[in-house]
Amino acid sequence: MPAANPVEKKTTVGNYFVSNYPPFSFWKPERVSEVYAALKRPPAPGTPLGVYLHIPFCRKRCHFCYFRVYTDKDASAIKAYLDLAVRELELYAKQPFIGGRKPQFIYFGGGTPSYLSESQLRQLTDQMKALLPWDQAEEVTFECEPGTLTDHKLQTIRDVGVTRLSLGVENFDDHILEINGRAHRSKEIRRAYDFARELGFPQINIDLIAGMVEETDENWRECVRKTIELSPDSVTIYQMEIPYNTKIYQEMKAEGKLVAPVADWETKRAWVTYAFSELEKAGYTIASGYTAVKAPERTHFVYRDSLWRGADLIGLGVASFSHIGGTHFQNQHDFEPYMAKLQAGELPVYRALTPNEEERLIREIVLQFKLGRISRSYFKRKFGVDIVQKFAEPLAQIQSECVLEIDNEWLRLTRGGLLEVDRLVHEFFLPQHRTARYA
Numbered sequence: 536m537p538a539a540n541p542v543e544k545k546t547t548v549g550n551y552f553v554s555n556y557p558p559f560s561f562w563k564p565e566r567v568s569e570v571y572a573a574l575k576r577p578p579a580p581g582t583p584l585g586v587y588l589h590i591p592f593c594r595k596r597c598h599f600c601y602f603r604v605y606t607d608k609d610a611s612a613i614k615a616y617l618d619l620a621v622r623e624l625e626l627y628a629k630q631p632f633i634g635g636r637k638p639q640f641i642y643f644g645g646g647t648p649s650y651l652s653e654s655q656l657r658q659l660t661d662q663m664k665a666l667l668p669w670d671q672a673e674e675v676t677f678e679c680e681p682g683t684l685t686d687h688k689l690q691t692i693r694d695v696g697v698t699r700l701s702l703g704v705e706n707f708d709d710h711i712l713e714i715n716g717r718a719h720r721s722k723e724i725r726r727a728y729d730f731a732r733e734l735g736f737p738q739i740n741i742d743l744i745a746g747m748v749e750e751t752d753e754n755w756r757e758c759v760r761k762t763i764e765l766s767p768d769s770v771t772i773y774q775m776e777i778p779y780n781t782k783i784y785q786e787m788k789a790e791g792k793l794v795a796p797v798a799d800w801e802t803k804r805a806w807v808t809y810a811f812s813e814l815e816k817a818g819y820t821i822a823s824g825y826t827a828v829k830a831p832e833r834t835h836f837v838y839r840d841s842l843w844r845g846a847d848l849i850g851l852g853v854a855s856f857s858h859i860g861g862t863h864f865q866n867q868h869d870f871e872p873y874m875a876k877l878q879a880g881e882l883p884v885y886r887a888l889t890p891n892e893e894e895r896l897i898r899e900i901v902l903q904f905k906l907g908r909i910s911r912s913y914f915k916r917k918f919g920v921d922i923v924q925k926f927a928e929p930l931a932q933i934q935s936e937c938v939l940e941i942d943n944e945w946l947r948l949t950r951g952g953l954l955e956v957d958r959l960v961h962e963f964f965l966p967q968h969r970t971a972r973y974a
């Protein structure tokens with residue numbers, strides 16, 4: 536079988552980052568009944584439970600953003616949305632799949648969760664805790680846009696129980712932030728970071744993007760230097776991609792262009808290589824294809840690690856993704872249909888898929904490979920297979936690129952392989968999933 540995904544050169548349109556398997560395009564509305572069957576089943580023993588809430592509001596839409604976000608909602612619309620998201624959680628909390636579990640992790644993503652006011656945050660989290668208590672949560676993550684943070688709001692975020700604060704810095708240069716559509720500016724980054732440190736958040740993460748419009752070698756080196764100077768607990772670095780529903784793609788389409796006005800893949804990978812190298816010199820450990828952590832013995836990402844090993848996830852909010860009892864599903868994609876379903880007392884589920892045993896196995900291989908190494912004994916215990924034997928052909932293809940080492944226990948990617956992991960994992964895709972549009 537030929538290689539599933541050839542080495543890319545220029546940055547063209549499409550989803551590069553692999554966040555689940557099978558691809559989202561295989562999730563179908565006609566399979567929504569599978570969701571209700573999953574909700575009625577008790578949980579498999581030892582399966583963690585998490586909650587994700589999508590806050591889709593932003594001050595402005597970034598030119599590279601492909602998430603479901605809104606910049607035109609007033610206070611009454613935001614209040615109605617939050618009230619209905621709580622109602623959504625209430626509908627789930629009554630179902631047998633909960634099985635007496637409390638959330639192991641909570642994640643507030645966006646959009647911009649920090650767009651909410653202090654009173655909205657307190658009321659929202661109080662209501663959520665009343666339905667599913669957080670007292671056993673190992674991690675509560677909260678995404679922030681630096682320009683939305685005040686000292687009082689950061690204090691509120693800490694007070695409601697957030698343990699992992701993630702700052703969407705992306706770049707430290709005002710010009711690059713502006714032309715890429717970011718709402719914040721560089722002076723707001725340092726101010727927010729310093730006060731967050733004073734408040735004692737257990738973990739502060741900084742997001743960077745390699746390959747923003749007009750980013751240069753000099754700018755990237757300066758971004759890395761400033762990040763290390765701040766000394767966050769973890770750093771997440773994404774390589775810029777251009778999905779179909781971004782402003783950059785819309786401009787490309789209008790101008791008849793096939794190649795995006797951002798760095799090519801070789802350049803982006805070189806920049807991430809440089810960043811990882813500098814972070815390692817500063818004492819960080821590379822924990823995945825995208826993250827570096829200062830103290831791996833105490834700095835974890837529970838949300839990621841649990842999901843990649845099959846945890847149940849309740850996804851609340853417009854377009855959110857869930858995983859319950861082996862069934863994957865997504866909420867209504869747009870604001871009004873999402874709201875209407877909940878106002879009618881129904882779960883706002885739009886499409887679903889229940890992978891078979893082989894697809895579940897591949898899902899965990901694909902996702903855990905992004906950590907840089909996977910355990911043969913883990914898959915033997917959980918799925919009863921030796922993945923080296925079962926996947927001899929795709930593994931041989933990856934090894935032919937000299938980026939994979941295999942021993943009795945571990946399959947390890949080299950640094951070069953780790954930086955291309957989203958391309959390499961396509962080797963494990965089943966034939967019917969290889970050529971379809973991912974999203």
